[in-house]
Amino acid sequence: MVEINADHQEYDQVRQIVTATGNVIVRFARGVLTGDRMRVNLRNRVIVGDGDVAMRRGEQVFRGESFEYQMVQDAGVIYQAQGEVNQRTSARDWELTRETAAQLADRPLSDRLISQQPLQGVQPDRSLDFTVGGGGGGITGAIPGVRGSVDRFRFEAERVDFDSQGWQAQNVRLTNDPFSPPELEIQAEQATFSALTPYSDELRIKKGRLVFDQGFSLPTYPNRVVFDRREGANQFGLFNIGLDDSERGGLFIERQFTLFNNGQFRWTVTPQYFVQRAIFDEGFVDPDSFGVRTSLTGRFDERTTLTGSAALTSLDFGKLDSRLRASVRANHLIGPLTRPHRLALEYSYRDRLFNGSLGFQTVQSNLGLVITSPTYTLWDTGITLSYQGGIQTINADTDRPELIRPNRNNNRTILTRTQTAAFLGKGFPIWQGKALPATPDQGLRYTSRPVQPFVSLSTGLNGVSSFYSNGDRQQSISGGVTLQGQFGHFSRPWLDYTGFNIGYGQTIFGGQSPFLFDRIADARTLSFGITQQIYGPFRIGIQSSINLDTSQEISTNYTLEYSRRTHNISLIYNPVVGLGAFTLRVGSFNWIGSGDPFGGSGVRPVTDGVVGD
Numbered sequence: 001m002v003e004i005n006a007d008h009q010e011y012d013q014v015r016q017i018v019t020a021t022g023n024v025i026v027r028f029a030r031g032v033l034t035g036d037r038m039r040v041n042l043r044n045r046v047i048v049g050d051g052d053v054a055m056r057r058g059e060q061v062f063r064g065e066s067f068e069y070q071m072v073q074d075a076g077v078i079y080q081a082q083g084e085v086n087q088r089t090s091a092r093d094w095e096l097t098r099e100t101a102a103q104l105a106d107r108p109l110s111d112r113l114i115s116q117q118p119l120q121g122v123q124p125d126r127s128l129d130f131t132v133g134g135g136g137g138g139i140t141g142a143i144p145g146v147r148g149s150v151d152r153f154r155f156e157a158e159r160v161d162f163d164s165q166g167w168q169a170q171n172v173r174l175t176n177d178p179f180s181p182p183e184l185e186i187q188a189e190q191a192t193f194s195a196l197t198p199y200s201d202e203l204r205i206k207k208g209r210l211v212f213d214q215g216f217s218l219p220t221y222p223n224r225v226v227f228d229r230r231e232g233a234n235q236f237g238l239f240n241i242g243l244d245d246s247e248r249g250g251l252f253i254e255r256q257f258t259l260f261n262n263g264q265f266r267w268t269v270t271p272q273y274f275v276q277r278a279i280f281d282e283g284f285v286d287p288d289s290f291g292v293r294t295s296l297t298g299r300f301d302e303r304t305t306l307t308g309s310a311a312l313t314s315l316d317f318g319k320l321d322s323r324l325r326a327s328v329r330a331n332h333l334i335g336p337l338t339r340p341h342r343l344a345l346e347y348s349y350r351d352r353l354f355n356g357s358l359g360f361q362t363v364q365s366n367l368g369l370v371i372t373s374p375t376y377t378l379w380d381t382g383i384t385l386s387y388q389g390g391i392q393t394i395n396a397d398t399d400r401p402e403l404i405r406p407n408r409n410n411n412r413t414i415l416t417r418t419q420t421a422a423f424l425g426k427g428f429p430i431w432q433g434k435a436l437p438a439t440p441d442q443g444l445r446y447t448s449r450p451v452q453p454f455v456s457l458s459t460g461l462n463g464v465s466s467f468y469s470n471g472d473r474q475q476s477i478s479g480g481v482t483l484q485g486q487f488g489h490f491s492r493p494w495l496d497y498t499g500f501n502i503g504y505g506q507t508i509f510g511g512q513s514p515f516l517f518d519r520i521a522d523a524r525t526l527s528f529g530i531t532q533q534i535y536g537p538f539r540i541g542i543q544s545s546i547n548l549d550t551s552q553e554i555s556t557n558y559t560l561e562y563s564r565r566t567h568n569i570s571l572i573y574n575p576v577v578g579l580g581a582f583t584l585r586v587g588s589f590n591w592i593g594s595g596d597p598f599g600g601s602g603v604r605p606v607t608d609g610v611v612g613d
Contacts, residue, residue: 002071003027004040016043024049028071031057045071053078059086062160062167075163082156085193152176155191166194166201176586177566179440184566184586185211186220202226245578246360247313247352248291249277265298274313287316291323303333303340325350339374346370353517353611354577356525357552361397361517364412368392387422396515403470403514415514416469421462428457436489444565445491446537455485468514476509476520482527490533490563497533499541502526518611524548537563 007022018040020026026033026040026047036051050066055078062083069076153176157169172191175182188208196202208220240254254272261267270293274282278289293311300306310326327348333340351363370390377384395414398404403413433453436443443450459481466474482503490497505525513519529543541559546552555576562569568585 001028002040002042002045004038006038015041017041031055033069047071047076060084062162064160073163076161078160078162080158081160081169082154083160084152084154086152154178154182157191166192168192175566179444179565181214182566183213183564187211187217188220196226200226241582243573243578243580248272248274249281250274251276252291254293264300265296267294267296269294272313288314288319290315302337305331307331325352327351334371339376341374342372344370344372354555355517355519356522357547357550357554358516358519358521360577363517364395364397366392366394366396368394368417381426383424383426385422385424387420389418389420391416391418393417394515396517398514399516400514413514417466417515417518419464419466421464424461426459428459430455430457431485436491440565442491443489446533446563446565447490448565448568451486451488451490451497453485453487453489455483458482458484466513466518470514472514473511474509474513474518474520475511476507478505478507478509480505488533493536495533497531497539499531500529501543502528522547522549522554525554531559531561539563 004018004020004024004026006020006024008020010019011017012019019038020040021037024033024035024038026038033047033049033053033055035049035053038047038049038053040047047069048067049069052063053065053067054061054063055067055069055076056062060083062078062081064078064081066080067076067078153174155169155172155174157172159170161168169191171189173182173185173187174191175185177183177185186205186208188205190206191208192202192204192206194202194204203225205220205223205225208223209217210220211217240256242248242252242254243250244252252272252274254270256268256270259267259269272291272293274289274291278284278286282288291311291313292315294309296306296308298306306329308326308328310324312320312324314323316323325348327346329344329346332343334343335341346366346368348363348366351366353361353363355361368391370388370392372388373386375384375386393414393416395412397411398413399411400413403415404411431454435450435452438444438450460479462476462478464474464476464478480503482501484499484501484503486497486499488496488498503526505527507520507523509520509523524547525545526548527543527545529541531539531541533539539559539561541561542556543559544556545554547554553576555574557572557574560571566586568583570583570585571580572583573580
């Protein structure tokens with residue numbers, strides 16, 4: 001069935017051709033077409049149109065000067081094309097039924113009106129985050145690996161051929177920027193976007209270049225990208241570069257490969273090459289210059305998941321006892337899914353932890369159960385509450401002579417620990433300014449989200465009780481207060497952004513853990529940080545914390561950032577813990593209207609004896 005609406009229609013009964021002119025809307029099983037003039041051959045099911053034509057299939061939009069479409073084959077071609085692709089809904093949109101298309105009754109006409117209006121409602125959506133290097137252990141804010149996806153992008157092309165599986169564009173430009181001229185785009189001789197599975201799509205680029213600000217460009221690599229709608233599945237890039245002084249000898253490179261992924265279970269393997277160790281210590285082909293890490297994630301149902309990981313920092317298998325780290329955790333959600341408790345059964349071998357001024361600690365083995373609550377808000381007070389409890393059998397280092405065997409080759413002991421903890425918090429807004437409009441020359445000049453100036457005060461109170469099978473106990477109450485804020489809008493070229501924080505924390509505790517990894521060592525701490533725009537998109541920052549009783553530096557991050565509306569590049573280095581990270585973020589936006597034509601370290605922190613995720 002084909003439905004045609006237009007200001008004027010003529011029907012050739014012999015050839016069975018309908019000629020429609022003026023505000024033409026053609027609605028059929030798999031989408032909606034609009035244009036100034038269209039000819040519909042009812043016998044051959046072929047539509048030919050010209051004059052500001054547009055085809056919409058759900059959230060996928062193709063516009064051009066002229067087009068041809070064969071309804072039976074669900075294939076066609078658009079000339080001088082431009083459009084928008086929403087990868088998040090592509091699988092559903094390419095399978096549109098007649099009933100689905102009929103629900104778009106008001107969309108075609110509004111699409112033509114919106115295409116002539118300026119962009120509205122521009123706001124950041126999910127972003128694609130690359131992190132190269134280590135997270136945790138003092139590298140605050142770093143996210144190992146890759147997460148997210150660029151779900152929506154615009155394109156322009158001389159010609160686009162499309163069918164039920166996707167499309168192919170010639171002499172194409174692609175961008176995630178809703179504004180023109182784009183800050184970041186891919187220019188290619190050919191681009192092909194096709195469906196691989198119900199949950200993944202593929203983009204292939206031929207002779208492509210990544211172009212920054214209509215000038216500087218780099219060859220694109222890889223030339224094939226798979227967009228996977230399953231959480232945590234996207235991986236891009238030829239290799240990652242990281243820095244880990246203590247475990248991997250400094251600078252290293254790695255590349256992740258997905259060996260298995262069926263939507264329910266995913267297994268990845270990441271070979272590593274320790275460049276700095278190979279050059280200055282071991283040699284280029286020595287087994288100690290190579291490593292590997294692997295991860296397995298699985299979901300049995302909406303409540304039960306499994307995660308496992310292992311890292312080997314030498315391929316000399318005679319050193320497995322000192323170079324292998326591994327863990328496995330089964331999580332089960334208890335109670336309503338909107339706000340569940342999480343029960344975790346976990347085992348770890350040589351878990352690497354960071355405990356403030358005590359530095360890195362290794363727990364030889366840990367087996368136990370931990371239950372964690374959701375975060376509650378207490379009535380209308382604005383106070384948040386969360387808690388956790390657990391019981392674990394732990395094999396770790398101790399300095400207690402009575403717990404160490406006389407004839408030994410290490411200082412470890414095995415004890416059972418029972419631990420409970422509760423956390424209270426409340427924030428106090430002090431002042432809040434207004435953000436600039438979300439336009440390319442104001443609020444979105446150097447950032448994907450307009451900066452809103454503010455000053456606020458946050459407070460927290462934690463209580464932790466730990467009991468050990470040898471009779472020892474460690475109990476603590478700690479409180480903290482932090483003043484934080486930001487000034488400026490990050491819009492003008494010079495010194496238009498300053499972010500800051502300063503906090504004080506104090507812990508009162510009784511007893512002492514027989515282990516070293518969860519012992520409280522920092523009773524009074526001062527933390528502070530500042531991020532300052534220097535010029536244009538460049539910002540520098542420092543975040544540090546010190547032990548006020550010993551004046552010992554606990555951790556310090558130095559950050560250099562290049563920030564734009566469509567992308568962000570950050571370099572983070574922590575000389576205290578010997579870890580670094582390089583992050584690249586490509587932003588994803590949602591908007592209303594049509595744009596103008598184009599012009600992993602494995603380290604977990606310990607706080608008051610509680611091991612974090």
